[in-house]
Amino acid sequence: MQKLPPISNIIDFDTSRLPQLEVTRQRNQVQPVKNNIADLHRQLVLQLQTSLEADRLLSMFFDTVRGSIPVRGLNYQHASTDLHLELGENAIHSMHYRLNHQGENLGELILRSDCHFDESQLTQLEALLPCLLFPLRNALLYRSVILDALRDPLTGAANRVAMDQTLSREIEMARRRGGLPFSLLMLDLDHFKSINDRHGHQGGDEVLKAVVACLKLQLRNMDMLFRFGGEEFLVLLSNTPLEAAGIVGNRLCEAVETLPFVYKGEAVPVSISIGCATYRFPESLDDLLRRADDALYQAKRNGRNQLRMAI
Numbered sequence: 001m002q003k004l005p006p007i008s009n010i011i012d013f014d015t016s017r018l019p020q021l022e023v024t025r026q027r028n029q030v031q032p033v034k035n036n037i038a039d040l041h042r043q044l045v046l047q048l049q050t051s052l053e054a055d056r057l058l059s060m061f062f063d064t065v066r067g068s069i070p071v072r073g074l075n076y077q078h079a080s081t082d083l084h085l086e087l088g089e090n091a092i093h094s095m096h097y098r099l100n101h102q103g104e105n106l107g108e109l110i111l112r113s114d115c116h117f118d119e120s121q122l123t124q125l126e127a128l129l130p131c132l133l134f135p136l137r138n139a140l141l142y143r144s145v146i147l148d149a150l151r152d153p154l155t156g157a158a159n160r161v162a163m164d165q166t167l168s169r170e171i172e173m174a175r176r177r178g179g180l181p182f183s184l185l186m187l188d189l190d191h192f193k194s195i196n197d198r199h200g201h202q203g204g205d206e207v208l209k210a211v212v213a214c215l216k217l218q219l220r221n222m223d224m225l226f227r228f229g230g231e232e233f234l235v236l237l238s239n240t241p242l243e244a245a246g247i248v249g250n251r252l253c254e255a256v257e258t259l260p261f262v263y264k265g266e267a268v269p270v271s272i273s274i275g276c277a278t279y280r281f282p283e284s285l286d287d288l289l290r291r292a293d294d295a296l297y298q299a300k301r302n303g304r305n306q307l308r309m310a311i
């Protein structure tokens with residue numbers, strides 16, 4: 001894998017090259033570029049006011065910039081809101097920028113090109129980049145508010161609101177496509193009341209966090225984990241038929257059972273029970289959840305720490 005050079009360019013409002021551009025171009029007498037960039041700048045400022053979606057803003061920025069600078073691809077990352085974006089194509093040359101606004105990290109941006117950016121292109125680029133900062137800052141704030149509304153603050157898993165929205169969408173898609181298989185794993189910690197009784201609520205909370213971290217390690221990026229009750233979780237496995245979902249479910253049981261969890265020096269044995277159900281076109285969401293719940297009930301009745309498949 002190609003090693004990325006360290007990020008050396010920081011784009012802040014104060015570092016805008018637009019005022020400098022004025023001076024530089026007057027000295028060099030290259031008036032059309034200045035006008036072109038000033039126009040692009042105005043156009044971008046207006047455009048970037050039209051959305052609060054960070055990916056949409058970056059895509060508008062990319063489209064506008066590559067109208068005048070030979071940028072082939074754009075890569076953007078903002079770790080704290082978990083935003084990763086790739087636009088266009090890969091290319092061998094790149095410029096790396098760390099975007100800042102009043103000390104606040106607004107992410108890292110890489111612009112790619114087939115050939116080295118020359119000084120004039122960099123001047124143009126860096127005159128346009130500050131247009132992105134304020135809209136991007138608002139979009140990231142908006143994104144983090146939305147993420148918080150959909151996330152369980154204790155474990156970081158998606159919450160009940162997110163679960164209802166996601167499952168409704170998944171059913172809708174499965175129905176439209178005529179029933180692509182997706183599966184649900186309904187999960188519940190075993191004897192969690194005794195864990196709370198023995199180790200206190202704080203100990204119980206630590207167990208919940210450790211279990212979520214353990215489950216996430218076992219799941220693929222596209223699988224979604226929701227906490228929908230106190231010690232109840234649901235995993236959505238898109239494009240996954242019953243047999244494959246059973247394999248994942250067994251793997252989760254095993255991973256949690258072998259979790260070496262220690263609280264205040266004492267080993268705490270933890271296990272989960274799972275009910276697994278695969279969507280059957282055209283059943284309703286309630287029916288699917290009821291089947292997963294019945295299977296979970298069977299797993300509990302059968303001795304816990306196991307997976308049961310829904311009928």
Ligand SMILES: Nc1nc2c(ncn2[C@@H]2O[C@H](COP(=O)(O)OP(=O)(O)OP(=O)(O)O)[C@@H](O)[C@H]2O)c(=O)[nH]1
Binds near residue numbers: 200231
């Ligand atoms: N620490 C902690 N405990 C919670 C939280 N939410 C729910 N609980 C506890 O979870 C426990 C659930 O207990 P029960 O429903 O009896 O289930 P259980 O003891 O796990 O028994 P089985 O599910 O039958 O194996 C209760 O003691 C709740 O107080 C939470 O956020 N943190």
